[in-house]
Amino acid sequence: MAVYPVDDKLCIAMFQESLAESALHWYYTKDVSKYATFRELALKFLNYYSFNVEMAPTISDLRKLKRYRSKDIKQFAYRFREMALQIKPALKEKELINEFFQLLLHEYLPYMIGQTITTFAQAVINADKLDGMNREGLIPSPSVKPAVKPKPKELVAAAEHNKAAAAPPTSYAPRSYTATTIRPPVPMAANPRPPAPVMMHQQPRPVRQERP
DSSP states (O other): OOOSSSSSSHHHHHHHGOOHHHHHHHHSSSSSGSSSSHHHEEEEEEEETTTTHHHHOOOHHTTOOOTTTOHHHHHHHHHHHHHHTTTTSSSHHHHHHHHHHTTTTGGGHHHHOOOOOOOOHEEEEHHHHHHHHHTTTTTTOOOOOOOOOOOOOOHHHHHHHHHHHSSSSSOOOOOOOOOOOOOOOOOOOOOOOOOOHHHEEETOOOOOOOOO
């Protein structure tokens, strides 16, 4: 509409061609015939949608994007790029590529290390190649565990025996205790008299008998 700068009525009528969804609904709810110039309609529109500028996405919002396996990698890159352009201050190309790689599937990251990528478009092309390899099954998923080989019967029987031997008993028999009487200690004399020594050469005295 740059070639018709002075035709306000035509600019007001054609303004709806650049709108979609909720913005187009806003246009239909307005009586555009009451606006004398296109500038008045444009200012009304900017004032109504000024919250989009105040609620601009941040780097945290960009990192919350999730890429689902069913979606194409280029569609995901387009959504990522659209949100990244709204962040203020703008991200540098290297920062943009790094944030994009962090949101890819984890099995892609080992193939990204060591590559020299200078533009975001090149990063998307490389990621699209990896996406095709993943669909063809050339990139193993880290969630898939290798199959476990069946163990021989002897090893299974030995493992069950060791497990049963190491397991604690389920019940314990109560112990029987015998009641014991503790006697108090016998007090000892302060200075006990030692027994008289018996001489080996002494003869025992005869017992004196009494007369009736």
